[in-house]
Amino acid sequence: METLEPILAQHPFLKGLDAKYLKLIVGCASNVVFQAGEFIFRTGENADHFYIVRQGKIVIETYSPIKGPITIHTRQQGEVLGWSWLVPPYKWRFDARALELTRAIALDGKCLRSKLEEDHDLGYELMKRFTLIIAERLEATRLQLLDIYGDNT
Amino acid sequence: MATTLEKIKEGLDRSQPWMPNLFRVERIRKETYDTFTFDLETSDGAGCAFQPGQFNMLYIYGVGEVPISISGDPKNSRTLVHTIRAVGTVTKNMRQLKRGDLVGVRGPFGRPWPVEDAKGHDVIIVAGGIGLAPLRPVIYHLLAHREQYGKIILHYGARTPDDILFRQELETWRARFDFDVQVTVDRSTGSWQGNVGVVTLLIPKATFDPLQTIAMVCGPEIMMRFTVLELLKRDLTEENIFLSGERNMKCGIGHCGHCQFGHLFVCNDGPVFRYSDTADLFKKREI
Numbered sequence: 166m167e168t169l170e171p172i173l174a175q176h177p178f179l180k181g182l183d184a185k186y187l188k189l190i191v192g193c194a195s196n197v198v199f200q201a202g203e204f205i206f207r208t209g210e211n212a213d214h215f216y217i218v219r220q221g222k223i224v225i226e227t228y229s230p231i232k233g234p235i236t237i238h239t240r241q242q243g244e245v246l247g248w249s250w251l252v253p254p255y256k257w258r259f260d261a262r263a264l265e266l267t268r269a270i271a272l273d274g275k276c277l278r279s280k281l282e283e284d285h286d287l288g289y290e291l292m293k294r295f296t297l298i299i300a301e302r303l304e305a306t307r308l309q310l311l312d313i314y315g316d317n318t
Numbered sequence: 319m320a321t322t323l324e325k326i327k328e329g330l331d332r333s334q335p336w337m338p339n340l341f342r343v344e345r346i347r348k349e350t351y352d353t354f355t356f357d358l359e360t361s362d363g364a365g366c367a368f369q370p371g372q373f374n375m376l377y378i379y380g381v382g383e384v385p386i387s388i389s390g391d392p393k394n395s396r397t398l399v400h401t402i403r404a405v406g407t408v409t410k411n412m413r414q415l416k417r418g419d420l421v422g423v424r425g426p427f428g429r430p431w432p433v434e435d436a437k438g439h440d441v442i443i444v445a446g447g448i449g450l451a452p453l454r455p456v457i458y459h460l461l462a463h464r465e466q467y468g469k470i471i472l473h474y475g476a477r478t479p480d481d482i483l484f485r486q487e488l489e490t491w492r493a494r495f496d497f498d499v500q501v502t503v504d505r506s507t508g509s510w511q512g513n514v515g516v517v518t519l520l521i522p523k524a525t526f527d528p529l530q531t532i533a534m535v536c537g538p539e540i541m542m543r544f545t546v547l548e549l550l551k552r553d554l555t556e557e558n559i560f561l562s563g564e565r566n567m568k569c570g571i572g573h574c575g576h577c578q579f580g581h582l583f584v585c586n587d588g589p590v591f592r593y594s595d596t597a598d599l600f601k602k603r604e605i
């Protein structure tokens with residue numbers, strides 16, 4: 166059977182990770198496929214996974230009874246989706262839906278959480294990597310809020 | 319004595335850069351709800367040669383004069399093409415112009431994008447909003463001389479799908495195998511199936527050789543600041559990043575000081591600047 170190790174080792178998010186940690190992470194990984202329109206997760210559900218997108222496009226959205234679905238961001242090939250699995254109470258804050266046929270590697274957050282608690286070196290390493298992603302999203306969201314192409318900036 | 323308007327009507331006189339030359343509106347296209355493109359020609363068809371990135375001072379009689387970049391193909395010097403977002407007095411009046419109306423043109427002025435220096439390099443173009451207009455001549459040039467450049471990448475960010483400029487052209491460019499075109503919007507509306515998120519998010523995913531890449535960036539100043547940070551993270555050097563500056567202008571020829579940007583004049587020393595020459599200015603407030 167094809168192992169996910171070489172794919173994960175090459176991914177920028179995990180690049181340079183100690184081989185023993187990579188093995189541990191591979192143990193929590195599985196291949197997943199979502200059809201166009203399929204929900205990957207919904208607001209309020211347990212956040213027990215995060216995803217490394219291999220192909221396709223995912224929209225992160227919220228729902229307004231008046232406006233309907235409101236898109237916040239899209240994620241595509243090579244990007245990491247989801248960090249609510251790291252933050253109590255481990256619930257998704259938004260919906261994620263595949264815009265087109267999407268293949269991804271799902272990483273079991275529950276399984277990883279216990280491993281991060283057991284081994285704080287691994288915990289710190291992964292936290293550093295997720296902090297970069299969270300900081301990048303925060304910066305992007307601030308820029309979005311500034312409405313830089315509007316009349317006021 | 320002849321009035322200014324009479325002098326202008328006498329015809330083209332490029333020896334006097336403060337005297338507008340008379341051009342006729344030949345064609346007007348609506349690009350978006352607030353942006354339009356018009357083609358200007360002289361009655362004798364002489365037109366005017368320009369380099370990608372240069373701008374003209376466009377004058378509407380009795381209203382005023384504004385700097386507007388040339389957005390057309392540099393190969394076609396007969397027609398001057400300008401893409402204008404109607405934001406205030408002059409540009410809103412320009413939107414009312416009709417075919418056959420006359421516009422005063424002074425120019426072309428300013429330093430162009432470094433299309434010659436970029437030969438043999440990968441080129442990444444990052445445009446935000448109306449910033450795609452001054453970069454379109456670069457795209458025409460690069461595609462017309464495709465074999466002289468490495469990878470060509472365009473990252474374009476707009477406010478919403480309805481604000482995307484040159485949509486048909488973007489689709490044509492995207493269909494090419496030798497041009498990597500990525501478009502994103504800050505807010506999605508309607509049936510948009512493309513990327514949503516700020517334009518800077520596209521940069522980490524682009525593939526180029528950072529040591530051999532020239533970046534050309536144009537858009538609102540905040541967008542350019544964050545774009546530069548992302549490009550530097552990708553190991554581009556400050557010398558290889560070029561930005562287009564925007565300041566109020568009056569003379570357009572380095573006399574009046576209206577467009578002062580630190581120790582530089584945007585009209586003469588720019589509008590295209592090398593980031594390494596202006597990095598300190600871009601970081602300062604109220605310059």
Ligand SMILES: Cc1cc2nc3c(=O)[nH]c(=O)nc-3n(C[C@H](O)[C@H](O)[C@H](O)COP(=O)(O)OP(=O)(O)OC[C@H]3O[C@@H](n4cnc5c(N)ncnc54)[C@H](O)[C@@H]3O)c2cc1C
Pocket residue numbers: 315316373382384385386387388401402403404405406407408409410448451452563564565566567584589
């Ligand atoms: C070198 C250079 C090249 C330029 N190229 C282009 C171009 O290709 N296309 C184009 O549409 N514009 C371009 N501009 C900007 C253009 O010159 C201004 O939008 C124009 O001068 C506004 O004049 P106005 O009389 O219509 O607005 P004003 O009456 O002077 O301003 C009215 C209101 O609009 C706001 N405003 C002014 N300028 C802008 C702006 N750029 N964006 C958002 N709000 C603004 C003002 O803050 C004010 O509140 C360029 C500017 C420079 C310096």
Ligand code: FES
Pocket residue numbers: 566567568569570571572573574575576577578583584585586
């Ligand atoms: S506009 Fe007069 S010096 Fe630049």
